[in-house]
Amino acid sequence: MKTIQLKAGKERSLQRRHPWIFESAIAQGSADAGETVRVASHDGTFLGWAAFSPSSKIRARVWSFTESECIDAPFLVAACARSVAARDRFNINSDSRRLVHGESDGLPGLIVDQYGDTLVAQFLSSGAERWKDVLADALLTATGLTKLYERSDASGRKLEGLPEVTGWLRGTGPTELVLQEHDWKLRVNIATGHKTGFYLDQRDSRNLFAQTTRRLKFERVLNCFCYTGGFTVAALTGGAAHVTSIDSSGPALETAAANVALNGFEASRATFMDADVNASLRKFAAEGRTFDAIILDPPKFAPTISHAERAARAYKDINRLAFKLLAPGGVLFTYSCSGGVSADLFHKIVASAGIDAQVDGYITERMGGAPDHPMTINFPEGEYLKGLVVMRK
Numbered sequence: 001m002k003t004i005q006l007k008a009g010k011e012r013s014l015q016r017r018h019p020w021i022f023e024s025a026i027a028q029g030s031a032d033a034g035e036t037v038r039v040a041s042h043d044g045t046f047l048g049w050a051a052f053s054p055s056s057k058i059r060a061r062v063w064s065f066t067e068s069e070c071i072d073a074p075f076l077v078a079a080c081a082r083s084v085a086a087r088d089r090f091n092i093n094s095d096s097r098r099l100v101h102g103e104s105d106g107l108p109g110l111i112v113d114q115y116g117d118t119l120v121a122q123f124l125s126s127g128a129e130r131w132k133d134v135l136a137d138a139l140l141t142a143t144g145l146t147k148l149y150e151r152s153d154a155s156g157r158k159l160e161g162l163p164e165v166t167g168w169l170r171g172t173g174p175t176e177l178v179l180q181e182h183d184w185k186l187r188v189n190i191a192t193g194h195k196t197g198f199y200l201d202q203r204d205s206r207n208l209f210a211q212t213t214r215r216l217k218f219e220r221v222l223n224c225f226c227y228t229g230g231f232t233v234a235a236l237t238g239g240a241a242h243v244t245s246i247d248s249s250g251p252a253l254e255t256a257a258a259n260v261a262l263n264g265f266e267a268s269r270a271t272f273m274d275a276d277v278n279a280s281l282r283k284f285a286a287e288g289r290t291f292d293a294i295i296l297d298p299p300k301f302a303p304t305i306s307h308a309e310r311a312a313r314a315y316k317d318i319n320r321l322a323f324k325l326l327a328p329g330g331v332l333f334t335y336s337c338s339g340g341v342s343a344d345l346f347h348k349i350v351a352s353a354g355i356d357a358q359v360d361g362y363i364t365e366r367m368g369g370a371p372d373h374p375m376t377i378n379f380p381e382g383e384y385l386k387g388l389v390v391m392r393k
Contacts (some may be wrong), residue, residue, distance in 0.1 A: 236265045
C-alpha cells in the first residue's frame with residue numbers, strides 16, 4: 001500500500017475528520033489516479049485511507065479515518081447501502097431524491113439522484129471513477145432498480161484530469177421523465193438537463209414558495225433564472241394570478257411552458273421571456289413595474305473562494321434591482337448556490353443591496369438545500385446552497 005506523508009502541522013484538518021487533502025499539504029508520496037493510499041502525518045501516524053488524484057489541487061479524498069478498514073468492494077457496497085437507507089429517514093415528498101451527496105455521505109466525488117425508477121450518477125473524482133463499476137452495481141442493489149444513467153460531464157471532471165462521459169451505464173430507458181413533487185409534476189431530461197437533469201435541492205424552497213403565495217395571496221410574481229419553471233409551477237399552484245419567468249435558455253423555457261400545461265394551468269397566467277435577467281430587471285424598473293414576489297435563483301457565480309469578490313458584485317447587482325421592483329409588503333426569495341460564498345457573506349451582500357435600493361425588510365426564513373442534500377458537521381463545504389426570504393417593510 002502506498003503512503004502519502006503530510007507536512008508538519010497539516011494533519012489538523014484530518015484529525016477533525018475533514019476529507020480533503022490539498023497538494024500543498026503533502027510532503028512526499030504519490031500514486032496512480034484513484035488508487036487508495038495510506039495518509040500519514042509527518043511522524044508516520046495513520047490519519048486515513050484516501051483516493052489519490054495526481055491532477056487535482058485536492059490531491060486526495062478520504063474514504064475512511066479507521067485504520068482497520070479495507071477500501072474494497074464490500075466497503076463501498078456498505079457505504080452505498082447506508083446512504084440510500086438514510087434517505088428513507090428524511091421527509092421527502094417526491095418520487096425523486098438525492099441518494100448520494102459525495103463527501104457528506106462518505107463517498108467523495110459521487111453524486112447520485114433518483115428520478116422514479118431511474119438513477120442518474122456523476123462520478124466526479126478519480127476515486128469514484130476507479131470504482132465506477134462497483135459503485136454502479138452497489139447502487140442498483142441498494143435501490144432494487146435496474147437503470148442507471150451516467151452524467152459525468154461536470155466541470156469538476158477536468159480538474160481531476162478525467163474526460164466527460166455520458167450515457168447509460170446500466171440498463172436503458174427514456175431520458176425524458178416526469179417527476180412528482182409535492183402537489184405538482186415536472187418534466188426532466190436526464191441527458192440534457194442541468195446537473196443530473198434537475199435541481200432537486202430546491203424542492204423545499206419551491207414548496208415554501210407555494211405556501212407563501214397561498215398565504216399572502218400574491219398576484220404578480222417574477223421568477224428570474226427560471227430554468228424549467230419549478231418555482232413558476234409552485235407559484236401557480238399557490239394561486240398566483242400571473243407569473244413572469246425569465247431565462248436565457250430557449251429549450252429550458254419551452255420545458256417550463258410545458259410544465260405549466262402539464263399541471264393544468266392556463267397559458268395566459270404565465271409569460272416566458274428568453275432574455276438577460278439583469279437587462280430585464282433594469283427595463284422593468286424603467287417602466288415602473290412592481291411585483292408581489294420575486295425569485296432570484298441564479299447560476300453559480302463563485303465556484304471557489306477566489307471568485308467570491310467578483311461574484312459578490314454580481315449578486316449585489318441583481319438583488320438591488322430586485323428590491324427596487326418589489327412592492328411594499330412583497331417578498332424576495334433570493335439564493336446563492338456558489339460554494340465560494342458563505343451564508344454570512346451572502347447575508348451581507350443582500351443587506352448591502354437593500355441599502356443601495358433604499359429598501360428595508362424582515363428576514364423571515366433562511367433556506368438551504370433539501371435534507372437529502374446534507375451538510376455534515378465535519379464537511380461545511382457541503383453547504384453550497386443558501387437562501388434568504390426577505391419581506392419588504
